[in-house]
Amino acid sequence: MTRTRPEAAVTPTEPLPDEALLRTVGVDVVRDGRYLLRDISLAVGPGQHWALLGANGAGKSTLLALLGAVSHPTHGEVHVLGRQLGRVDIRELRAHLGHVNPRHPLRSPLGVRDVVLTGLTNSIEPDLWHKPDADAVAHADHLLDLMGMADRADAVWPKLSQGERGRTLIARALMPRPRLLLLDEPATGLDLTAREILLSALDELRAEHPQLASVLVTHHLEELPETTTHALLLRDGETVAAGPVDEVLTTDLVSACFGHPVSIARHDGRWTARAARTAPTAL
Structure with a gap:
C-alpha cells in the first residue's frame, strides 16, 4: 500500500x-x-x-x-x-506532576484511600515517616468522591476492577494538587x-x-x-x-x-x- x-x-x-x-x-x-x-x-x-x-x-x-x-x-x-x-x-x-501510570506496580492489599494518600509522597507503599494529617485524608476523600469512588474508599486494591483502579490512580495523581x-x-x-x-x-x-x-x-x-x-x-x-x-x-x-x-x-x-x-x- x-x-x-x-x-x-x-x-x-x-x-x-x-x-x-x-x-x-x-x-x-x-x-x-x-x-x-x-x-x-x-x-x-x-x-x-x-x-x-x-x-x-x-x-x-x-x-x-x-x-x-x-x-x-x-x-x-x-x-x-x-x-x-x-x-x-x-x-x-x-x-x-500528576502522572497516571496504568501499570501501577502495587502488589499489597492496600485500601483505596491509602493508595490515594501515597500520591503525597509519590511512593507505592505508604511512607511510614510521613503520616497524612486530617486535611490530607479529607482531600483524598474529596478526590475519591469526585472520581465516583467514594463508596469504594475502604475496598482493597486487589479487589478493584480495572476501571476502579484507573479512577483511583487519577485521584492519587491529584493529591499533591498538580498543575x-x-x-x-x-x-x-x-x-x-x-x-x-x-x-x-x-x-x-x-x-x-x-x-x-x-x-x-x-x-x-x-x-x-x-x-x-x-x-x-x-x-x-x-x-x-x-x-x-x-x-x-x-x-x-x-x-x-x-x-x-x-x-x-x-x-x-x-x-x-x-x-x-x-x-x-x-x-
Missing part, C-alpha cells in the same frame, strides 16, 4: 500560551539509530486539555515520557513547568460502562479545576472526554497536525495520521471514527 503524508504538518492557528506549562522545541528522540520522535514542537497552557493520538508505535508514549520528565530528548528542548530538562532535578520536578495531569491510555481494557464513568469523571474534574492542564494518550477517538480542547496527531514519530481540537480531528487529518480513510463525526461533544470500506482485492 502506498503511504501518504500531508506536505507539511498543520500547526496551531491560535497564539501559543504565554505561560506554557509544557513546551517542546524541535525535539528528536533517537534510539539505536532510529528516530522515535522527530522535530516535535508543542505548547500546553493552563486549562488546556490535549489528546495525543496515533497508531501503535507512533511515538505517543515516548512523547508522554518526555512531558512527564521520565526521559530526556536526544535533540531539542523540553520545558516542564518553566524548567528545562537537563538543567533541573527531575525528581523534584516530578513531584509537581498538570498526564494520562497514558486510561480507558484501555475498560468495558463500555467503565469507560463512560471514567470520561464523565474527567469532565467533572476539569470543570472543578479550570486551571488544570492535561495530556491524554489514546489511539481511539471514542476515548476522548468532551472537554478535550486540543489534539496532536503523530505518525511514525512525526507531527501530522497540532492545534485546537476542531481544526485537528477532521476526516482528512485523522485519515492521514492512521494511513487509511477514516470518517470522523462529533455528536454531543464526543467523537466517533469509522473506517471507509475498501474494495476487495481481485484474485
